[in-house]
Amino acid sequence: MIGTVVNFFTIIIGSILGVFLKDRFSKKMQDTIMQGLGLAVILIGIQMALNTNNTLVTIFSLVSGAVIGELIDIEKKLNNIGICIKDKFNNEDDLFVQGFVQASLVFCVGAMAIMGSIQDGLNNDPTILYNKSMLDGCASIAFAATSGIGVLFSAVPVLLYQGGITMLASLAEKYLTETMITEMTATGGLLILAIGLNIMGIGKIKVGNLLPSLVFAVLLSIIIL
Secondary structure, three states: OOHHHHHHHHHHHHHHHHHHHHHOOHHHHHHHHHHHHHHHHHHHHHHHHHHOHHHHHHHHHHHHHHHHHHOOOHHHHHHHHHHHHHOOOOOOEEEEEHHHHHHHHHOOHHHHHEEEEEEHHHHHOOOHHHHHHHHHHHHHHHHHHHOOHHHHHHHHHHHHHHHHHHHHHHHHHHHHHHHHHHHHHHHHHHHHHHHHHHHHOOOOHHHHHHHOOOHHHHHHHHHOO
8 A cells, every 4th residue: 555655645745835935836837847757657557558468359349448437427427526525615705625526536536547557456556656656746836826725634545545546456355366466467557557648638538437447457457258
């Protein structure tokens, strides 16, 4: 769970820096930093995707996952969760609460949090969460500069949410073969690649709707391999 712990502390450090530095980081500098981090995320995605032993498993997993994801519309449901929480505090003028809610949504509601936690739990590889930590650290500086110290406390739901997924993944590991984990990792790598493209503003891929691909990667690895 080291990746989540690092993520927890980067949000805290970033929030403290944001409160003290205020608006000293220009929007231009923030955008360039995010683009650099986006490139790093793309590199990680490519490295993961190349681990596949059968590209057919990855292709069929993505297609099948996309169909199910679109029917359920996971991306919309994730966004609706954010809207519901945000609306709940709409009548509050408390900047502390606004900062906490806004940051919590950005840090928790996303495929990178899910994929990174699964990767950490299954393969003891926190690389994705390390990169997410850098992204969240930069974002927390910007959030705290405008919304105050409430952003710092968003680290708590991140710890509980990501830590819970990591523990569940580590428990599931005993039921998964090496082949299943390999194909699940490769498919997840393409989702991470998509996240990197979104971060850089190159595309608007609905990664949330592709999350069922991870389940199909496990199922198809049993059938095909």
